[in-house]
Amino acid sequence: MSFLNQLKTQAKALQTQRTEEDSVFEERVNATEKACRTILPYFQDLARQLSVIEPPSPAFSLDGKTPWPAMKLVDFRVDARRKRVKDQEVIDYVGMGWRVVPQHGKPGQDTVSVNFPIEMQRVESRLMMGPVKHERHEVRHPEKSVLLEVRYTYFTETRGSVTATADHETGQVHFRLLNTDGFEVLNAPWPAARINQEMLDELAKRIVGQPSRFT
Structure with a gap:
């Protein structure tokens, strides 16, 4: 060929x-x-x-404990x-x-509080997923300034x-x-x-x- x-x-x-x-x-x-x-x-x-x-x-529920x-x-x-x-x-x-x-x-309005990183991550991912209108407030030790918990107030x-x-x-x-x-x-x-x-x-x-x- x-x-x-x-x-x-x-x-x-x-x-x-x-x-x-x-x-x-x-x-x-x-x-x-x-x-x-x-x-x-x-x-x-x-x-x-x-x-x-x-x-x-x-x-x-944002934290799996507090029902809407x-x-x-x-x-x-x-x-x-x-x-x-x-x-x-x-x-x-x-x-x-x-x-x-x-x-x-x-x-x-309601509030949930968390003090462990894994719980914080779960709550914040759900807030963003919603999206859910909210405010984040850190609660710290008055003397040591150590983070005690994070409070989320949401609608x-x-x-x-x-x-x-x-x-x-x-x-x-x-x-x-x-x-x-x-x-x-x-x-x-x-x-x-x-x-x-x-x-x-x-x-x-x-x-x-x-x-x-x-x-």
């Missing part, structure tokens, strides 16, 4: 490989976009219903953003957020959210759940092809505190 024919064979093989790769990529993009277009109207409808229902929230009052989920809002993938406009992410407020009355109000971020190149949707089971962040990647009404129903159950298979 001449050198030119060798180059032709090599070029043909590469062309076939690239065509196959483009086809796989296109399938992933389409599957991911379909999933996002399933999520968006579901979130929009869910937000409307839950804004009326105002379901009770899970239990919240009975809380509820209110003011559900949905947002979506778009991006371009290879000159094609697609959904970048879909998000739904809500406020967590007392079931009765307005948010009030009993926080936020929760679910964000579904599309990864069109891998054909996945990455879910990030904030404060759906107390102060926590849960990250859960899902294959786009598996996202359907049943799966989103399980997610909705988790948001309102019912037994759920969503992980």
Whole structure:
């Protein structure tokens, strides 16, 4: 075989490989976009219903010892953003957020005190995660100036959210759940092809505190 024919064979093989790769990529993009277009109207409808229902929230506590009052989920809002993938406009992410407020009355003030570094780290991470409006006060020994404890005065109000971020190149949707089971962040990647009404129903159950298979 001449050198030119060798180059032709090599070029043909590469062309076939690239065509196959483009086809796989296109399938992933389409599957991911379909999933996002399933999520968006579901979130929009869910937000409307839950804004009326105002379901009770899970239990919240900054230090694991001092419980917040009975809380509820209110003011559900949905947002979506778009991006371009290879000159094609697609959904970048879909998000739904809500406020967590007392079931009765307005948010009030409370205080927790900690004196161990690991407890301090846990409380401060939850305050930032909320975010929770608060003030930090260090209590020191009057003579030795040694730190005795840290007091956090905070308002009993926080936020929760679910964000579904599309990864069109891998054909996945990455879910990030904030404060759906107390102060926590849960990250859960899902294959786009598996996202359907049943799966989103399980997610909705988790948001309102019912037994759920969503992980």
